[in-house]
Amino acid sequence: MADRNQLFLGISGLLFLVNLYLIFFYAPTEQVMGNIQRLFYLHLPTVWVGFLAFFIVFVSSIAYLLKRDPVWDRRAYAAGEAGVVFLTVAIVTGAVWAKPVWGVWWIWDPKLTTTFILWVIYIGYMMVRAYAPSGERGARWAAVVGIVGFVDVPIVYYASELWRSLHPELVTGPFAETGGLEAAMRTTLYFSLFAFTLVFVYLFRERFAQQRDDDTLAELRRAAG
Amino acid sequence: MTHGIATILTLLTVAGAALGAAPAQASDSNLGFLLAGSGLAWAGFFAYAFYISRKNRETRREIEELRDQLAERNGDKP
Numbered sequence: 001m002a003d004r005n006q007l008f009l010g011i012s013g014l015l016f017l018v019n020l021y022l023i024f025f026y027a028p029t030e031q032v033m034g035n036i037q038r039l040f041y042l043h044l045p046t047v048w049v050g051f052l053a054f055f056i057v058f059v060s061s062i063a064y065l066l067k068r069d070p071v072w073d074r075r076a077y078a079a080g081e082a083g084v085v086f087l088t089v090a091i092v093t094g095a096v097w098a099k100p101v102w103g104v105w106w107i108w109d110p111k112l113t114t115t116f117i118l119w120v121i122y123i124g125y126m127m128v129r130a131y132a133p134s135g136e137r138g139a140r141w142a143a144v145v146g147i148v149g150f151v152d153v154p155i156v157y158y159a160s161e162l163w164r165s166l167h168p169e170l171v172t173g174p175f176a177e178t179g180g181l182e183a184a185m186r187t188t189l190y191f192s193l194f195a196f197t198l199v200f201v202y203l204f205r206e207r208f209a210q211q212r213d214d215d216t217l218a219e220l221r222r223a224a225g
Numbered sequence: 226m227t228h229g230i231a232t233i234l235t236l237l238t239v240a241g242a243a244l245g246a247a248p249a250q251a252s253d254s255n256l257g258f259l260l261a262g263s264g265l266a267w268a269g270f271f272a273y274a275f276y277i278s279r280k281n282r283e284t285r286r287e288i289e290e291l292r293d294q295l296a297e298r299n300g301d302k303p
Contacts, residue, residue: 036255039262046266082273089269096262100255199270206277213284220291224298 005209008202015195019188027188039097041188045196046090047115051153053083053200054122058150061143070215073139076146077129078207082200084122091119102166111159111167118156121149 023041030037060076063069094112095105106112125145132138160167181189 034255035259036262038259042263042266085269085273089266092265092269093262096258096265100258203270203273203277206274206281210277210281210284213281213288217284217288217291220288220295224291224295 005202005205008198008205012195012198012202015191015198019192019195022188022191027185028182030185033101036097036100039093041192043090043093043097044189045193046086046093048193049196049200050083050087050090050118051157052197053079053086053204054118054146054150054153056204057083057122057125057146061146064139064143065147070139073143074208074211076143077139077211078204080122080125080142080146081207082203084119084126085203086196086200087115087119087122091115107166109166110163111156111165114152114156114159118149118152121145121152125149 019041023038027038027041029035056079057076060072060079064072064076094115098107099105125142128145129138129142132141155162159165
């Protein structure tokens with residue numbers, strides 16, 4: 001598994017070289033915002049991958065509660081942690097983008113607020129596991145948080161449609177307005193989405209393998225006394 | 226390997242932002258924000274990948290040590 005993950009890392013690295021070329025050389029400069037708009041190709045894919053990660057948490061948590069198989073719990077935990085990292089990067093890149101465009105780092109706009117709530121929910125998810133009295137109870141409680149917390153994902157996605165928002169409207173997904181992006185911009189965005197998804201797969205697999213090793217270590221420690 | 230690739234990508238991102246975006250709009254005062262944003266994004270992923278790979282290495286080393294200890298105790302090793 002370690003070798004295959006190294007291969008994943010190598011492929012992700014190569015794709016990212018292409019991605020960097022697309023972001024900084026191929027994609028045209030946006031006319032209104034200028035170069036800062038290039039952050040879009042980092043910002044949106046990280047949000048998307050964050051949503052994907054939380055969906056994996058949601059599905060794995062349901063599976064864990066039904067089967068009580070620790071493999072599902074490990075999957076949920078690995079995805080949840082990577083999801084928090086991706087969402088944190090999305091929030092940071094969003095703030096850096098907002099400052100020159102909106103004049104402020106942060107506003108309590110519906111999209112930003114619901115995203116912040118999502119981030120807090122999954123920070124809570126990690127904390128529940130860390131502070132639970134036992135591993136099994138922590139896994140069970142975290143599974144409940146992972147299922148309930150996922151409700152916020154569609155709210156974040158539709159926030160700019162549901163309420164008046166400064167945040168731009170949807171550019172990807174079922175309710176997105178098509179034709180909003182120039183062809184070169186769209187190509188760059190989709191490539192970036194693919195590259196970030198591969199990075200997520202790599203991080204997820206590494207974290208999952210590490211948790212399995214943690215369990216092996218705990219067993220060996222018990223055996224060693 | 227993880228660290229090497231992540232470092233190269235971080236440096237290339239910042240260099241790409243500087244080289245690719247600068248000629249397009251030399252007077253663009255937002256270039257600093259672009260560099261900061263892309264640099265921070267990569268620093269975040271780098272830090273996380275570094276954290277995981279270091280933890281993995283430590284855990285695997287500890288597993289090997291414990292296995293050796295147990296094998297010695299059980300008389301599997303001379």
